[in-house]
Amino acid sequence: MSVVSTILSPSLIATTLIFVIVWGMLAIGLNMHWGEAGLLNFAHAAFFAVGAYTSAILTTPPPESGGILEATRTIGFNFPIVVGMIGAVVVTAAIGVAIGATSIRLADDYLAIVTLAGAELIRLVIVNQGSLTAGTKPIKNIPRPLEGTFREVLGLGLPYSVYYVGISGLVLIGTLIMFRRLSDSPFGRVLNAIREDEDVPKALGRDTGRYKLKAFGLGAGVAGLAGALFAHSQNAIIASQFTASLTFIIWAAVIIGGSGSYVGALAGAAVILGIQAVLRVVPSTVPIIGGDLEVLRPIIVGILLIVVMYVRPQGMFGNKEQTLAGVKE
């Protein structure tokens, strides 16, 4: 009984849903890179971090010198949350374009390594520029949008996270609609052509480099927005939440969901978080699967990824003919 009531508690469900939304946004951004344009981006967790940090820094006041724990950070702006979110998108998209510009001419796997290296550079900056990011310490007291309004006006006594699901859900739906439209537009078709064979759109007079840069910026911008949504759902963020392994988990989400499909990207994120939710319910006394969640999830995701690549490379929602970019034999 207690297990069931724990699972069904509104705040736990809401927390899981917020993660599905945030990871879903990340997967949508990565699908723009990989699914649409065939770009191997391994810097996604870094884009996510840039968005989260940008919004957190823009919306929190500079810490007062009192606390020893937060003593290193000196910069903060205390802007409204909307400014933080827009700032997160702009800064992340700009960094995405900058990394893209150095590497977009490179062949597939070189691009993968350069983006991985770019992500590591970003991580170094976050960990070491303490006056801006608090270094390895957390940035605390990140404001939550409309918190007072929900509590006072609606007054339903629900935890804040339930309302936040609504806010972030709207952002997700807007993003999904926008990206699906882009995908069906001439812009999307040129990207798909680049993915299949870059020489063809080139021969038709398209400046493929510009298209790839735009795709890079768009996908990174969405990752930045996901970072901002994440930061404002948490009270505090810390550098260790943004490791490179998150990049690979989002890759798994896109591939399992079906590269090329935005709905698939969202579904892939939901599947991985669903696995996590199920594992959490299993009591730790059950042998093997009752073990450490942080250890089991990546093992199961890894196996799932390999099996999907073997049995169904187009994933859950991918179109076999359309999404075999780079998957061709």
Place this chain on the structure above:
Amino acid sequence: MATEVATLLSFFWNGLVEGSLIALAGLGLTLLFGLLNFINIAYGEYMAWAAYITLLATVGGLPFVGAILVGAVGGGLIAIAADRAIFQHFSNRSPVVLLVVSIGTSFILRNLIRVLVPSEFRTALYGVELLHVPNIAGVTILGNQVVVLILSVLILGGVFLLLNRTRIGIAMRAASNDTDLARLRGIDTNRLVIYVTVLGGFIAGIAGVMLGLESQVNPTMGFTFLIPVFAAVILGGIGDPLGAVIAGYALGIAQKLSLVIIPSEYTPAVALLLLIAGLLTRPDGIFGETTR
């Protein structure tokens, strides 16, 4: 003045040791990369597994030298197991598919360490002082660093003898250069894949143990070391063993010497920036002769 020279010398010495690690790991990776033609993210896990096997062997009472060998053989076995169980089923698929599959493999191998290794050893030091060396010219020289350097040079030398003087080594280089042509000339390239995988895993294993000797043993040690190793492999020209080794030493020394002008937190950035600069100016590697 004398202290400044000593500081520079000690940066150089630390760079030489770091370079040995990058060069060794890069040699194994470039051999695998050259023949199998895909970015294998799980390579870092081969390194970490070997480091743990060595750790557990020493805990079990084996002398350290023997434990190194056990760990290296373990690295080779893990590599061939991953190849037979997973990668070989994707051998006719594109490099990107194999890259994604190697991400999954890396997830599994890295977290199996956390499942299998008792928690008290999960982050550990070898705790061995293999040699005692006096300071030379004011430079602090640790015994373990000397061991890392000597062992790396021995392994590098051995592998180059193998590649240049034995029939199988020459076949490996030929197949790396052009697999189809090698097969036409009667080389059994499928068997060669097995040999190269074991050799690459063995070298990864030694590099992993050396990395553990230099710092500490933890499950993500190999994964986090991958970036400079990839940098060396790409700068050296993919599939070019000598290029990877030279680039590895150059990167290690450049990282440590950069301490003269930049704060220590940012030394890893040197390898990254050199990689990006190198790729943009000489995408075929510094020696220009790509084998791919």
